[in-house]
Amino acid sequence: MALLSVxxxxxxxxxxxxxxxxxxxxxxxxxxxxxxxxxxxxxxxxNLITGFLPPSGGHITLEGRSVVGLRPHVVTRRGIARTFQVxxxxxxxxxxxxxxxxxxxxxxxxxxxxxxxxxxxxxxxxRDRLAVPAADLTLGEQKRLEIARALxxxxxxxxxxxxxxxxxxxxxDGACALVGQIRADGTTVILVEHVMKAIMRISDRVVVIHxxxxxxxxxxxRVVQDPxxxxxxxxxxxx
Amino acid sequence: xxxxxxxxxxxxxxxxxxxxxxxxxxxxxxxxxLLWTLLGAAWNMLGGFAGQVSxxxxxxxxxxxxxxxxxxxxxxxxxxYGMVLGGxxxxxxxxxxxxxxxxxxxxxxxxxxxxxxxIVRLVALNWEALTNGPVGLLITTLPRVALSGRTINWESKLxxxxxxxxxxxxxxxxxxxxxxARLGAYLLAIREDEDAAESIGIATVRAKVLTLALSxxxxxxxxxxxxxxxxxxxxxxxxxxxxSVEMVFIAVVGGLATVTGPVIGAIFxxxxxxxxxxxxxxxxxxxxxxxxxxxxRYLPEGIWGGARRAWAGRR
Amino acid sequence: xxxxxxxxxxxxxTGSLYAMIGVGLTVVFGVMRxxxxxxxxxxxLGMFGAFWAHALLRIDPFVSxxxxxxxxxxxxxxxxxxxxxxxxxxxELNTLLYTAGLSxxxxxxxxxxxxxxxxxxxxxxxxxPLRPFxxxxxxxLAIAFLLAIIIxxxxxxxxxxxxxxxxxxxxxxxxxxxxxxxIDVDRISMLTFGLGSALAGAAGVLLAPSLYLYPTVGELxxxxxxxxxxxxxxxxxxxxIAGGILLGLVESLGAVYISVAYKDxxxxxxFLLVLLFRPSGLFGVGxx
Numbered sequence: 001m002a003l004l005s006v007x008x009x010x011x012x013x014x015x016x017x018x019x020x021x022x023x024x025x026x027x028x029x030x031x032x033x034x035x036x037x038x039x040x041x042x043x044x045x046x047n048l049i050t051g052f053l054p055p056s057g058g059h060i061t062l063e064g065r066s067v068v069g070l071r072p073h074v075v076t077r078r079g080i081a082r083t084f085q086v087x088x089x090x091x092x093x094x095x096x097x098x099x100x101x102x103x104x105x106x107x108x109x110x111x112x113x114x115x116x117x118x119x120x121x122x123x124x125x126x127r128d129r130l131a132v133p134a135a136d137l138t139l140g141e142q143k144r145l146e147i148a149r150a151l152x153x154x155x156x157x158x159x160x161x162x163x164x165x166x167x168x169x170x171x172x173d174g175a176c177a178l179v180g181q182i183r184a185d186g187t188t189v190i191l192v193e194h195v196m197k198a199i200m201r202i203s204d205r206v207v208v209i210h211x212x213x214x215x216x217x218x219x220x221x222r223v224v225q226d227p228x229x230x231x232x233x234x235x236x237x238x239x
Numbered sequence: 240x241x242x243x244x245x246x247x248x249x250x251x252x253x254x255x256x257x258x259x260x261x262x263x264x265x266x267x268x269x270x271x272x273l274l275w276t277l278l279g280a281a282w283n284m285l286g287g288f289a290g291q292v293s294x295x296x297x298x299x300x301x302x303x304x305x306x307x308x309x310x311x312x313x314x315x316x317x318x319x320y321g322m323v324l325g326g327x328x329x330x331x332x333x334x335x336x337x338x339x340x341x342x343x344x345x346x347x348x349x350x351x352x353x354x355x356x357x358i359v360r361l362v363a364l365n366w367e368a369l370t371n372g373p374v375g376l377l378i379t380t381l382p383r384v385a386l387s388g389r390t391i392n393w394e395s396k397l398x399x400x401x402x403x404x405x406x407x408x409x410x411x412x413x414x415x416x417x418x419x420a421r422l423g424a425y426l427l428a429i430r431e432d433e434d435a436a437e438s439i440g441i442a443t444v445r446a447k448v449l450t451l452a453l454s455x456x457x458x459x460x461x462x463x464x465x466x467x468x469x470x471x472x473x474x475x476x477x478x479x480x481x482x483s484v485e486m487v488f489i490a491v492v493g494g495l496a497t498v499t500g501p502v503i504g505a506i507f508x509x510x511x512x513x514x515x516x517x518x519x520x521x522x523x524x525x526x527x528x529x530x531x532x533x534x535x536r537y538l539p540e541g542i543w544g545g546a547r548r549a550w551a552g553r554r
Numbered sequence: 555x556x557x558x559x560x561x562x563x564x565x566x567x568t569g570s571l572y573a574m575i576g577v578g579l580t581v582v583f584g585v586m587r588x589x590x591x592x593x594x595x596x597x598x599l600g601m602f603g604a605f606w607a608h609a610l611l612r613i614d615p616f617v618s619x620x621x622x623x624x625x626x627x628x629x630x631x632x633x634x635x636x637x638x639x640x641x642x643x644x645x646e647l648n649t650l651l652y653t654a655g656l657s658x659x660x661x662x663x664x665x666x667x668x669x670x671x672x673x674x675x676x677x678x679x680x681x682x683p684l685r686p687f688x689x690x691x692x693x694x695l696a697i698a699f700l701l702a703i704i705i706x707x708x709x710x711x712x713x714x715x716x717x718x719x720x721x722x723x724x725x726x727x728x729x730x731x732x733x734x735x736x737i738d739v740d741r742i743s744m745l746t747f748g749l750g751s752a753l754a755g756a757a758g759v760l761l762a763p764s765l766y767l768y769p770t771v772g773e774l775x776x777x778x779x780x781x782x783x784x785x786x787x788x789x790x791x792x793x794x795i796a797g798g799i800l801l802g803l804v805e806s807l808g809a810v811y812i813s814v815a816y817k818d819x820x821x822x823x824x825f826l827l828v829l830l831f832r833p834s835g836l837f838g839v840g841x842x
Contacts, residue, residue, distance in 0.1 A: 050438065052434070052437075071437070071442070071444070072434075072437040072438055073437045073438075073439075073440050073441055073442045073443065074442075076437075076438060076439060076440040077440050081438070081439075082438055084434075084435070084438075088432050088434060088435040088438075089431075089432070089435070090427075090428055090431035090432055090435065090436075091431060091432075092431060093427060093428070093431060097424070100424075101424055101425065101428050101436075101439060101441070102439035102440065104421055104424070104425075104440075104441075105439065105440035105441075108421075110421075149439055150438075150439070152439070153439055153440050290647070292647050292650065292651070294654075339826060339830060342830055343829055343830075343833070345646055345647065346589045346646055346647065346650050347829060347833065349647075349650060350589070350780050350784070350825075350829070351825075351826060351829050353777065353780075354777075354780075354781075354822040354825045354826050354829075355822075355826070357777060357818070357819075357822050358819050358822045358823065358826075361815075361816065361818055361819045361822075362819070364815075365815040365816060480773060480777075481773075484654055484658065487651065487654070488655075491651060522662070522666050524658055524661075524662040524665075525658070525659055525662040525663055525666060527655075527658055528654075528655045528656065528657065528658030528659030528660075528661075528662060529655070529659055530655075531651065531652070531654065531655030531658065532637070532652055532655040532656060532659065535641055535644065535648050535651055535652045535655065536640060536641050536652070539644060539648065
């Protein structure tokens with residue numbers, strides 16, 4: 001059975017259809033890439049799945065149970081975690097406290113929560129920055145912090161919103177390895193990304209969204225050659 | 240703050256009054272400081288920890304005060320019980336207020352609390368059947384009460400001192416609990432970034448409503464005490480915006496999200512108030528404003544917060 | 555029917571002055587994202603400026619406006635440059651608290667200096683109102699209304715046609731883009747705050763002959779001001795104008811048809827409703 005099943009998802013803002021009858025599935029253990037030109041609706045889809053925005057129509061189910069209409073913190077507790085396109089750390093709190101707060105969703109006592117947090121921070125390579133205020137980290141470090149924070153909620157499904165944005169090539173490689181490791185540890189991943197190198201390398205499957213609609217769904221190699229996808233990014237040739 | 244110092248300060252607080260029991264003015268000063276500490280600590284829970292700056296906390300203070308006096312004058316309920324019911328009434332009132340105002344964030348939240356406070360003040364001013372309107376409510380005598388065989392002398396300020404000392408300690412203990420409990424940690428997260436807090440599983444609405452209820456309870460207790468001590472309330476005494484601002488002042492100047500901050504802020508506020516009230520009658524508010532500005536500019540963590548940081552830096 | 559028309563006329567006249575106060579506040583918010591709680595006290599300073607010019611030098615308030623507007627403009631720029639600019643990086647809430655402190659400071663220095671006695675400006679031509687079509691229109695209020703229209707029209711032209719005005723609008727829409735286009739955002743902010751203060755002071759001068767003057771009136775005014783700018787949409791000049799007139803009307807009609815006692819409450823209730831259901835203002839143009 002699919003882990004996440006999105007059917008006919010729709011979201012209107014007044015007259016604008018930001019997302020229109022969008023459907024896709026994610027199998028457990030998959031890394032699904034979600035790509036599309038700017039403004040296509042990718043972050044909106046994330047906001048709809050995680051409860052930050054209510055859908056105008058459609059269904060979203062996690063392991064068969066609907067998550068529509070739930071507040072974001074409930075969605076997180078059901079097992080869907082996310083990162084944000086523009087990082088949102090808790091700036092004045094320490095790196096460790098940032099993640100410990102997330103760990104509280106699974107560990108009631110502070111010592112155990114801090115221990116879980118330390119584990120997650122180790123996985124993303126921030127072990128030696130525990131006491132630093134989050135605001136003092138570099139962008140790459142803040143992105144890793146946000147991933148650690150999301151992981152501390154022990155999600156079944158992790159939604160990553162442009163984790164590679166603003167990273168240099170070496171950092172991108174590191175991020176790809178991290179995502180692969182996250183999947184290997186048992187978390188399914190949906191990855192929104194513009195850095196094509198990353199998408200091609202780590203996605204098992206790619207879904208393409210354009211003007212709020214799905215225009216392609218399949219293996220990465222096939223999707224990037226789909227003429228509709230090319231037209232969406234580059235436009236159609238002027239005769 | 241380390242444990243021994245805290246306990247010593249506590250003992251000083253409790254033991255000192257009998258030594259100066261003859262000096263009613265000093266007792267009055269002590270009562271004033273403790274009342275402001277209570278109110279500042281109450282505001283601090285919501286404003287300092289959760290970062291929700293309310294300009295309408297006088298609402299809860301006033302509800303506590305009026306509840307206490309109304310229950311005594313109309314139902315004969317002794318004010319010390321009325322005080323607690325006043326706190327609970329404030330909690331009840333805080334629920335719809337939270338429902339409305341928490342839909343808004345940042346300065347919009349602050350403005351909405353201001354609007355609510357003004358509405359409540361105007362209602363109190365005009366709903367004469369309940370509140371006696373601008374004339375206010377007056378207690379002439381307090382009920383006779385005996386404690387371990389001796390009748391309490393309500394003419395002396397001493398019993399009032401002990402009552403408010405207990406209440407203020409209660410608020411400080413509650414604040415201390417917040418600094419250790421998960422709720423307190425959650426509030427700090429909400430203060431930093433509410434959406435991010437939601438995304439990591441924190442039920443932000445519930446946390447805010449709970450904190451507001453706690454905050455309102457203590458503010459309401461303070462109002463009830465005010466009614467008991469001064470024996471007179473009217474809408475402009477217990478519901479004005481200035482009162483709300485003074486509560487903010489105490490917490491900000493003293494040190495947000497700290498246990499000791501409100502004490503420092505209260506001492507500060509009271510000393511300025513007393514110094515200027517004698518000579519200039521109104522000049523003290525000038526200095527409230529001035530110090531608020533100075534603290535935000537140069538010591539954003541408040542006096543206590545700044546002192547803590549300086550001390551930690553030196554170690 | 556006549557009561558209704560009278561009510562509407564009074565409401566519009568007062569509303570125009572509310573509008574001017576609101577425009578000052580909204581323009582500052584639009585450019586700097588500052589909610590200036592001391593704005594009402596700046597109006598108060600304008601009021602007392604007019605009062606003292608009249609009491610001590612026998613200058614008509616509507617003439618002294620020529621003096622007070624530039625002075626308030628300058629004062630506003632100085633306040634921005636030396637008081638506000640250093641604390642803006644500290645965040646919205648810090649700035650809000652800071653302006654709350656500033657408000658206390660200004661209002662209470664005034665209270666200390668001038669005492670809390672209510673004062674009025676008695677003008678010879680203020681005694682008998684005009685009676686067009688049987689509707690009573692106090693002359694000072696009518697003059698104030700006309701001047702308010704002229705000032706607002708000038709402001710409009712300034713914002714629409716001049717370079718600094720356009721720079722202000724650009725910064726208001728997108729400070730970062732404006733900076734990239736070569737606009738000195740700091741200088742524009744200073745200019746805007748000066749403008750907002752000048753408008754507040756001017757409104758105070760115009761209002762002075764028609765109200766009781768006392769140093770803490772700023773508190774009440776600033777509360778009304780927020781109702782106005784939220785109604786009209788934070789950052790929108792035309793919204794503030796509409797909001798001001800609307801509030802004037804609501805208060806005037808409310809006093810007659812609902813109750814005098816609760817007339818102030820109505821404004822706040824509407825304020826809460828708008829904040830909840832249409833936070834971008836009645837016309838949907840405000841910045842949230």
